[in-house]
Amino acid sequence: MNTITRHIVTIPETGRQVHYRRCGRGPVLLMVHQSPRSSAEYEALMQQWSAHFTCIAPDTPGFGQSDPLPQVGRRDPEIGDFADALGEFLDALGVGPCPAYGFHSGGIILVTALKRQPHRFRCLAIGGYAIWTEEEMRIFGERYLPEFHPSDYGEHLTWLWNRMLEQSWVFPWFDTREEARLSVAHADVARANQAVMEMLDAGNDYRAGYGAVLRAPRDIPTASADVPPCLITAYDGDPLQAHIDRLGAMPAGWNAKKVATPADHQAESLAFLLENGADGPLSNLAEDDTEGWLEVDGQLIHWKGTRGGDALVLHGPAGEMDEPHEDTLAIDVPGHGQSSEFDDIEAAVRIAAEELGASRILWPTPPEGNPERLYPDMAPDRFGQHLQRAWAIARAEAFFSPWYEANAANAIPLDQQALDPAALHAGALARIRSGSAARRWHDALLLINGASE
Template sequence: MITRHVLTIPATGRKVHYRRSGSGPLLLMVHQSPRSSAEYERLMGQWSAHFTCVAPDSPGFGQSDPLPGEPEIGDFADALDEFLGALGVETCPAYGFHSGGIILVAAMQRHPARFTGLAIGGYAIWTADEMRVFGESYLPPFRPSAYGEHLTWLWNRMLEQSWVFPWFDVRDAARLPGAHADPARVHAAVLEMLDAGDAYRAGYGAVLRAPRDIPPPDAVSPPVLITAYAGDPLQSHIARIGAMPPNWRAAAVAKPAEHEAQSLAFLRHHAAGAPPKLGEDAGEGWLAVGQGLVHWKGTRGANRMTLHAPAAELAEPESGDVAIDVPGHGLSSDFADIGATIEAARAALGAADIAWPALPAGDPALLYPDLAPDRFGAHLLRAWSAARSEALFRPWYAADKDHAIPIDTAALDPAAIARRARARLRAGGAAARYHQFLTSLTGDGR
């Protein structure tokens, strides 16, 4: 089972979220941009038979705090070293794909004692002309707009990045062989971008600006394996790498499975010892309940465990309280039995009582529109429209004078709407099920 954890870096207070699975020697896994550690869930499920797999969200991505200022690749490399130190890991092998590999090579150059070896999927070495193209178009600002126009751009950007590379280069010469239009896959990438927000430019930009960091042939370096499969736009970059230390190897392979098999064999050969007890915060985490996880924050053993309303998500609990993302909402897994899961969470957290939310006013059939991902991304705009309207009317769908509420300008700030819309998108169909469960308690959710 993949578990999730939060670790605060003592020196800076920066929060790092990471996924973990398996047992045995530790393997660090660094994701590509603008993704999160979620992209490694499949691979962690396979490689956890050989390793304790640890995959952090890089700064500014997923659920990890961003780095301050305008960080460069060295800052991301140092942040990775800080994470390993706070985790309690002295040395380990590591795997990174695309920009994850760029960060790892920089980290190994600056902190060589941390790594026994690196396996990398594709290593980018851009030409000056390519960098000019990226610099002009690749990282536009991503900021919520009042009426959700940014979501139309985001959906199509994530949809078409499997069609052409770069995602805006709509020419036959730029076509990719693995094009798809899978709404579920696009939706998952969209949610990751919504988590990162404009911070994606810092992480992605640092990687794009990073210099070629291959050590000279006479350098003393931990071993590195770089492979790229057919269809990966970075496979052609293998020929650009040039001279390397003798314990480095770069090769083009035929298929993704071959890249993964060679990487795994290399990493197993360079495994370090079993990891110590890994560090994590005491005031936030995920409870394993059955086959799922419940996100919580606050104080274990609290008198009160607070629950949020349907289509919302965990708010910062009051001092001395504990709160959870209810099943299917926020960062919690979905569960068939909502009541049993809530009670299991209460017992595991040692809370004395539950503070139930009030039910939202209105018809449940209208309060929670269908937000299942569709081919054209229309569900994103439905979530945005509901989140905007609820700052003007109660219930939100009754747009008339009789249901108007006092206007709270803060609630109409695009960033605030974006948070509510993301909560709705995360909940999806679970919101209506949770509403129905609350109704079943006493008829009014209390």
């Protein structure tokens, strides 16, 4: 199985950073995710299609680990801005004309990019293309994109869990009429949690990218347009399947069809991409040299800084890396932040230090307290209780040390910055990401610090 690697590339003209996933060999296949998700949703598909293509999946602006687009004057960016940002990304990578795949809003961005710059694409395969009616647009405009900001007591997390879980039950997610029910309803905790985590990465920036897609003109190239070929498919249960009948006349080489299952959609898409785009050239893809992911035994360690720096700076358990200072390096400790889990955290850290050329490692001191109580279970559950648990711990950490000792003897000076919802959000998100690795990192540090005394 091919390893999915992760990279950062900076757009030269603006300094905007784009995070992307890469997997496979052969001609480049561009994969654009739906909103409000990230390229992480394509990991399973990238593994499958990497036998035929070098699959490249960027986080679109404001989602995942990519910087958002700036406002244009006083307005939010529109769909053309996101389409042009895709072109900037391809130029920064050094990728010429290529095939591309997009699902739902990813397809809207791709079709817009094709209309504006058709020379960039060999073909498109699209999963569901939305052609909204005026009434549907009115409904979406009223409720579909609420502001999403951290709240003092984590109420936003309760809303988020249920919004992401129930979006497979009814569509739109807030429409609880029987007529809005979907046939693809599930209560898959892993699927819901992945969508929640991606939304937490985006924060309120999700409204710009998602809003641009919803406001996008509801059209495809005219029947007489000279554009690369495109296949649009939608499976049973996809709320956009009915929109296949709304597409109207299409250009030569374009086709739209209804299929039975998601597997059918993927198989039809792959066959079309192979037929029309598999003869493209190989590309040497660009990436930044001050941030990236080290590949160690098929796992990834996220790092920042200047290779060969004086010291590798490590964060504590249930934390994430700080921005490195001059002549230092920093990583997300394995199992934390954007780094994969490793069985032996200390060994992985030492390998990272050697690979990055750090002359020494600055090991942190673990926090005071009973590890059994410092790191409660953060595994996702059916009701999203892990989110509220993390938020409650983040608040308690601003009042007491250790956080679980809520009494006068363990009170610490109150700092209003630590109780700012944005700071609580960062602390809770770091704890959720670390999961069981936080306790293992704590135990490793006890041994490391004990050995150095």
